[in-house]
Amino acid sequence: MDPTPVDNKNNATGMIALATLIFVAAVANLNLSVANVALPSIGFAFDASQVQINLVAVGYSLGLAASVLWFGALGDHHGRKMMLILGTILAIPSSIVAGFAPSVEILIGARIIGGLAAGMAFPTTLALIAALWSGPTRTRAIALWSGIGAAIASLGPVISGYLLTFADWGSVFLITLPLAVIALIMVIKFIPAHISETKAPVDNIGGLFSLIFLGTLTLAINFAPVPNSGTLIIGFLIVAAATGILFIRRQRRIKNPLYDLKVASRSIFWVAACAGIIVFGALMGAMYIGQQFLQNVLSYSTLDSGLAILPAAVLMILVAPHSAKLVESHGSRFTLLSGYVFCLLGFLTMLLLWQDHIPYWKVGLAYAFVGIGVGLAGTPASHSLTGSVPVEREGMASGTADLQRDFGGAIMTSIFGALLTAGYSRSIASQISSLPSSAQQQITSGIEATLQKSFSSAAELAQQHPQYSTQIIAAAKIPF
Numbered sequence: 304m305d306p307t308p309v310d311n312k313n314n315a316t317g318m319i320a321l322a323t324l325i326f327v328a329a330v331a332n333l334n335l336s337v338a339n340v341a342l343p344s345i346g347f348a349f350d351a352s353q354v355q356i357n358l359v360a361v362g363y364s365l366g367l368a369a370s371v372l373w374f375g376a377l378g379d380h381h382g383r384k385m386m387l388i389l390g391t392i393l394a395i396p397s398s399i400v401a402g403f404a405p406s407v408e409i410l411i412g413a414r415i416i417g418g419l420a421a422g423m424a425f426p427t428t429l430a431l432i433a434a435l436w437s438g439p440t441r442t443r444a445i446a447l448w449s450g451i452g453a454a455i456a457s458l459g460p461v462i463s464g465y466l467l468t469f470a471d472w473g474s475v476f477l478i479t480l481p482l483a484v485i486a487l488i489m490v491i492k493f494i495p496a497h498i499s500e501t502k503a504p505v506d507n508i509g510g511l512f513s514l515i516f517l518g519t520l521t522l523a524i525n526f527a528p529v530p531n532s533g534t535l536i537i538g539f540l541i542v543a544a545a546t547g548i549l550f551i552r553r554q555r556r557i558k559n560p561l562y563d564l565k566v567a568s569r570s571i572f573w574v575a576a577c578a579g580i581i582v583f584g585a586l587m588g589a590m591y592i593g594q595q596f597l598q599n600v601l602s603y604s605t606l607d608s609g610l611a612i613l614p615a616a617v618l619m620i621l622v623a624p625h626s627a628k629l630v631e632s633h634g635s636r637f638t639l640l641s642g643y644v645f646c647l648l649g650f651l652t653m654l655l656l657w658q659d660h661i662p663y664w665k666v667g668l669a670y671a672f673v674g675i676g677v678g679l680a681g682t683p684a685s686h687s688l689t690g691s692v693p694v695e696r697e698g699m700a701s702g703t704a705d706l707q708r709d710f711g712g713a714i715m716t717s718i719f720g721a722l723l724t725a726g727y728s729r730s731i732a733s734q735i736s737s738l739p740s741s742a743q744q745q746i747t748s749g750i751e752a753t754l755q756k757s758f759s760s761a762a763e764l765a766q767q768h769p770q771y772s773t774q775i776i777a778a779a780k781i782p783f
Contacts, residue, residue, distance in 0.1 A: 317436070323490060323493045324428040324448065324494075326482070326485065327387055327391060327427075327428050327486045329451075330421075330483050330486050331424060332455040332459070333458075333479050333482065334363055334394065334398065334417055334479050335367070335709075336458075337462070337475045337476060337478055338360055338363070339360065339459070339591055339594040340459075340460040340463040340464045340467065340598075340605050340608055340609050341467060341472045341475045341605075342359065342594060343594075343759055344467060344471070345472050346757050346760070347762070349406065350760060351407045352756050352757055353720070353728075353757040354525060355411070357525050357717065357720030357724065359407065359410055359411055359414060360591050360716055360720065361712075361713050361717050362411045362412075362417075362418065363414045363417050363421070364418060364716060365518060365522075365713050366414070366422060367419070368521070369418075369517040369521075370419050370422030370423075371425070371426045371709065372562055373509075373510025373513055373514055373561065374386060374390075376505050376506070377423075378423075378427045380503065383494075384490065384495065384496050386424065387424050387490045387494060388487065388491065389420075389423050390423030391420075391483050391486050391487045391490065392420075393416070393417075393419070393420035394417060394421065394424070394479065395483050397417035398483070399477070400412075400413040400416075401414060401473070401476035402474065402476040403473055418709075428448065429445070429448065432444050432445060433445075439631060442630055445682055446624055446626055447624070449626075449681035450620055450622065450624070450626070450681065454616040454620045455616075458616050460609040461606075461610055461613065462478055463475040463609055465605075465609065466478070468604070504559055506553070506560060506561035508553065509557070509561040512550035515543075515546045516547045519540075519546070520539070520540075523540050524718060525717045525721060526539070527721045528721045528722075530728075551564070575635070575683070576684075579680075579681075579684035580714070582646060582680040582681065583677065584710075584714055585646050585673065585677070585715060586712075587712030588719045589650070591719060593612065593666075594608055595723075595783065596657065596783050597611055597666065599758045600659055600780045601661070601666075611663065614670045615673055615674030616674065617674070618671055618674035618678055619674045619678040621678070622674070622675050623682060625679075626680075626682040627682050629641070629679070638679055638682065638683040639680050642676045642677065644676070645672050645673070645679060646676030646677070648676075649671075652665065652672060653669045656668075723782070726782050727755070729782075730778075730782035731779070731782070735751060735754075754779070758783075761775055762775075762776065765779075
């Protein structure tokens with residue numbers, strides 16, 4: 304029997320259920336962001352290239368973004384509680400493998416599997432909120448889910464930074480293990496077994512198409528700056544284009560589509576979807592590049608670089624409830640545009656003020672603007688999606704809401720990473736070519752390849768040649 308929607312925000316049972324769903328989302332949100340602070344350490348540990356570092360950062364988002372639509376639909380049909388349980392269980396071994404990975408390739412694979420686990424659990428949390436609550440209570444619940452979730456993702460680097468002061472890089476991937484166990488117990492105890500599921504069959508073929516399309520598109524962006532990888536990139540793009548076309552054609556023809564294109568064509572739906580991709584992608588991209596900038600250029604410790612993003616986390620928590628009120632009083636459009644303005648201010652601050660040797664207030668100001676922007680925009684983006692579909696299609700809406708975050712994060716991180724990879728290699732080559740010919744003759748092709756590989760490779764080379772350490776590190780900072 305389906306439960307009665309929770310209409311009273313003070314209802315104890317409803318608040319426990321909401322807390323459980325936020326707790327499950329916390330496991331996914333923390334796993335999403337814990338790697339950022341550890342990226343320089345991972346680069347040193349494995350002598351990883353910049354592309355490999357990018358894939359460690361984006362792997363989780365890649366697995367999550369590629370699977371949310373399919374897994375959201377499976378939850379709609381087979382049971383949302385079951386998907387919560389399966390996703391939370393799978394998160395445990397994937398975190399363990401990531402924490403003890405013997406190679407960077409295994410670490411990337413574990414991150415992708417962890418993302419697939421989150422794809423089972425994370426979209427289901429919003430689908431359940433939409434099914435259990437209605438009206439203003441639903442808006443407030445989504446605001447809490449969105450704001451706290453984004454803030455937890457922002458706190459990941461703080462926790463990771465602290466751990467890295469006394470433990471190795473693998474410790475950051477073990478953070479969520481106790482949370483996953485607690486979340487699993489809470490789901491089993493407090494979430495109803497069946498909530499407004501549909502009996503319509505799931506389009507598994509369409510789900511596979513969507514997974515391959517999103518995955519290959521993201522990989523193509525990541526490998527774009529890699530020398531001599533044109534054939535691989537073209538292959539990824541061909542597969543992405545083919546599966547994307549097949550997915551759209553199939554969704555138009557079958558009786559029970561995985562992704563209802565009629566619903567998705569509504570302006571309120573697709574505008575909200577695009578808005579979320581931009582806003583949440585901006586947050587993840589800023590944290591990804593920001594952590595490398597803080598540690599590699601400003602020489603922040605892991606703890607200091609994690610603490611540096613606290614303004615974003617705090618302001619997202621503070622702003623999210625006001626975002627819900629703004630949606631009710633001024634509408635989603637005004638609230639969303641307000642969020643855009645603050646995100647823009649954040650990136651303008653980074654563009655104009657972030658240089659070497661800057662004081663912290665310039666860093667904190669940029670993160671504060673981004674935090675306010677995401678806090679304002681997250682609620683209307685998610686609310687517009689869930690409010691524009693029938694309850695039996697909430698999995699599609701929640702899947703799209705998660706796709707906003709994770710595809711946005713994957714794409715923005717991939718684009719920023721690709722720009723950094725290409726810019727870093729080009730900058731090093733340009734600096735070498737500008738040296739006097741006598742100095743150029745001392746730089747072998749092997750040394751040049753090491754310098755162009757990544758900042759961590761350059762820093763390791765500087766340790767091997769202390770007489771040139773200052774020059775090498777200064778050259779490696781310039782591309783950022």
